Amino acid sequence: MKDIEHPYKQQKPFLWTRGYQVGGRSLIWGRWSYRRGDTDFAVYERNGIGINWPIRYKEIEPWYDYVESFIGVSGNRDGLPQIPDGNFLPPWEMNCLENHVKQKLAENYTDRQLTIGRTSNITRAHGGRGRCLARNLCRRGCPYGAYFSSNSSTLPAAEATGKMTLRPHSILHTILYDKEKQKASGVRIVDTETKETIEFYAEVIFLCASALASAFMKWEQPGWVGIPKHLF
Numbered sequence: 001m002k003d004i005e006h007p008y009k010q011q012k013p014f015l016w017t018r019g020y021q022v023g024g025r026s027l028i029w030g031r032w033s034y035r036r037g038d039t040d041f042a043v044y045e046r047n048g049i050g051i052n053w054p055i056r057y058k059e060i061e062p063w064y065d066y067v068e069s070f071i072g073v074s075g076n077r078d079g080l081p082q083i084p085d086g087n088f089l090p091p092w093e094m095n096c097l098e099n100h101v102k103q104k105l106a107e108n109y110t111d112r113q114l115t116i117g118r119t120s121n122i123t124r125a126h127g128g129r130g131r132c133l134a135r136n137l138c139r140r141g142c143p144y145g146a147y148f149s150s151n152s153s154t155l156p157a158a159e160a161t162g163k164m165t166l167r168p169h170s171i172l173h174t175i176l177y178d179k180e181k182q183k184a185s186g187v188r189i190v191d192t193e194t195k196e197t198i199e200f201y202a203e204v205i206f207l208c209a210s211a212l213a214s215a216f217m218k219w220e221q222p223g224w225v226g227i228p229k230h231l232f
Contacts, residue, residue, distance in 0.1 A: 022155075022166070022168050023141070023149055023155070024150065026150040026151070026154075027141045031120045031138070033071070033075075034118055035064050035084040035085075037057050037084045039082045040082075041055060041056050042056065057084065061084075064086055065086070065087055070153070071127075072127060072129070073119065074119055074120075075089075075116065075117070075118030076091040076115050076116050078115050086118075089123050089124055089126060091116045091118075093116075094114075120147050121138075121146060122146055129144070129145040129152055129153070130144045130145065131146055132144070132147065167189075169192045170198075172207075173190050174188040176188060176201070186201035186205070187205060
């Protein structure tokens with residue numbers, strides 16, 4: 001992650017961080033873990049703005065259950081439709097000032113409330129990982145494995161199957177699409193060391209993509225799509 005390799009004109013303070021480490025953005029994400037509800041998926045039906053999602057909350061609720069059970073999400077069950085409840089570990093405690101604000105909101109409003117954030121910083125041992133000790137070492141990737149990341153959770157789980165192949169120095173170029181099944185069938189990657197393009201196929205594909213990386217990658221179209229210049 002070197003700024004000099006990604007020059008930009010700074011009009012005002014702006015943090016530009018690119019990460020190519022094994023584990024990707026799972027090592028540097030903010031760990032906020034909220035469920036989207038139909039207030040998001042059906043936003044056009046509700047207020048005529050934007051476009052409707054092709055899915056609804058009930059369709060992906062089982063996936064939310066599965067993911068939360070695996071990664072560990074701490075939080076409070078609040079019964080709010082805009083952030084549906086999930087399978088949470090015990091929530092973090094609010095401090096005295098936060099509790100005071102929460103109390104005052106409850107005394108003066110019926111439609112507003114303060115709640116603790118839902119985060120994948122686990123509050124008790126979970127999935128073989130120790131609980132978060134609140135020692136502010138998140139920026140190091142957490143030496144305790146107490147927040148969800150590929151390195152603390154998914155890679156060890158994959159390795160335990162005996163079928164994992166870890167392939168670093170690979171940049172996703174294209175999602176391959178099966179027109180007959182109308183589903184994604186695989187991915188095309190670029191080896192950043194050899195510049196070779198390789199295709200992998202699978203029944204299920206998970207993308208842990210960021211905004212900039214998503215803009216670089218496109219669904220397969222006739223002919224080739226452009227490849228970011230920084231790869232070469």
